[in-house]
């Protein structure tokens with residue numbers, strides 16, 4: 001799990017390390033420059049020509065130090081100091097003095113096409129306003145070259161908190177970022193502009209003070225947290241999922257969610273749906289049971305049978321759908337069962353705000369941007385401006401976990417734990433992917449039924465979101481991002497889970513012959 005910080009938080013961490021811990025700024029800068037130089041050495045052959053473009057601040061200071069380190073290693077490096085010497089930060093001025101001592105070459109008007117690597121040290125996390133004028137022109141020239149492009153800390157022009165471009169931005173192949181992943185590099189377009197990201201340890205660590213909300217990015221390694229399947233279990237042990245899903249003419253969503261729950265390892269699945277969906281569902285997914293009677297007695301039986309509920313995929317918003325959602329949401333939460341509320345379940349929630357009283361810490365809401373707009377009254381552009389804030393505010397307001405789905409899905413619980421998801425791809429922007437997610441989330445909740453240590457529901461939801469993206473990536477490997485569909489994601493679930501299972505099995509039972 002990697003910590004993710006905003007520009008403002010990074011500035012506080014820098015200041016804390018320098019002033020409270022006592023590590024001099026020049027020491028941090030040297031470590032930062034060493035990390036960048038090491039990465040450049042990996043991608044640049046000896047004879048290549050490197051141009052390091054520096055601004056006035058400490059990001060520029062890093063760049064000057066990088067140029068010096070590479071020059072002293074024998075690289076053909078030129079420094080291009082773009083700013084006004086009157087405005088140099090103290091460290092930048094000191095770095096220039098050191099570089100001049102070693103006669104690192106400087107150019108004022110670079111012949112751009114001669115360079116094979118361009119290093120961007122114009123602006124870092126200190127960018128405060130849109131890039132204009134001469135800086136804009138320089139960044140555009142840097143982007144136009146065919147050289148390999150390396151950004152120091154963050155591509156210049158990128159807002160380190162939102163991922164938005166401020167005026168114009170450097171488009172990097174590689175970004176060497178310091179201490180922590182920056183939030184603006186997790187969201188598009190920042191994520192595309194950053195290229196490959198290496199997070200370098202430069203001696204800045206977390207501190208116990210509260211400088212903001214902790215935000216995390218899950219990694220493959222974290223999937224090892226998923227509990228292994230207990231060897232003594234039966235189908236009841238592994239969880240019973242009830243899906244309140246599907247309406248007349250909307251059977252597919254119920255199928256995707258039900259199949260996803262089974263493929264993620266749930267022991268049994270029942271679908272509460274309309275009679276019209278019985279035959280198609282049972283033909284498509286004979287493993288699932290179907291119930292179409294909606295009565296107090298049958299509903300109570302379904303509820304006491306299940307461990308986890310999914311309410312909403314393909315449910316529709318008509319009166320009869322509203323009654324179904326209302327009954328199972330109200331009673332499900334009263335019974336203390338985890339509820340995944342998705343799709344029309346969320347649309348019904350926005351039409352019936354009184355339902356918020358049914359939401360609890362183990363309710364997971366999975367709105368995409370459109371659904372979130374209906375729930376909160378915010379526009380999509382407002383939501384995209386600060387998805388972390390939007391998800392976390394809504395989680396706090398409702399007391400539920402909010403999974404705000406997008407290319408970088410944000411999962412927030414009401415206890416301030418926030419996750420930004422980086423798995424998945426544009427092939428998942430296709431009908432049915434969201435239904436698969438809701439079923440997978442139920443499957444992940446089922447995995448923890450027999451576990452002594454049950455993580456916070458927000459963590460379980462974030463693991464499900466990450467897993468969903470990994471399955472999307474596996475589906476894209478098989479079918480490409482254009483041709484893949486929700487069924488490819490369903491097919492990928494067992495394969496992806498198997499990767500993590502093999503390790504577990506060997507760890508627990510020794511190598512299987």
Ligand SMILES: NC(=O)C1=CN([C@@H]2O[C@H](COP(=O)(O)OP(=O)(O)OC[C@H]3O[C@@H](n4cnc5c(N)ncnc54)[C@H](OP(=O)(O)O)[C@@H]3O)[C@@H](O)[C@H]2O)[C@@H](O)CC1
Pocket residue numbers: 014015018025026028029032055056057058059060062087089122123124125126127128129130131132135152153154178
């Ligand atoms: N703290 C440390 O010791 C460490 C910091 N480290 C490094 O420092 C970076 C942060 O450095 P930083 O805070 O100096 O800010 P930075 O990103 O260089 O930009 C500020 C400069 O840009 C200018 N400027 C801003 N916007 C502008 C615009 N639109 N158009 C034009 N100018 C604009 C601004 O000018 P001003 O606003 O004052 O006019 C100022 O001159 C960080 O990313 C990392 O690389 C590491 O070495 C580790 C140790």
Ligand SMILES: Nc1ncnc2c1ncn2[C@@H]1O[C@H](COP(=O)(O)OP(=O)(O)O)[C@@H](O)[C@H]1O
Pocket residue numbers: 343368405406407408409423424425426427428429430431432433434435436437468469
């Ligand atoms: N470009 C993308 N990169 C990564 N994940 C994506 C991308 N586009 C969509 N997704 C994921 O695919 C799913 C789409 O869900 P949703 O919008 O509810 O679709 P549907 O309702 O059609 O099933 C979400 O989990 C979302 O995060």
Ligand SMILES: [K+]
Pocket residue numbers: 059120121122123124151152153154155156
């Ligand atoms: K930069």
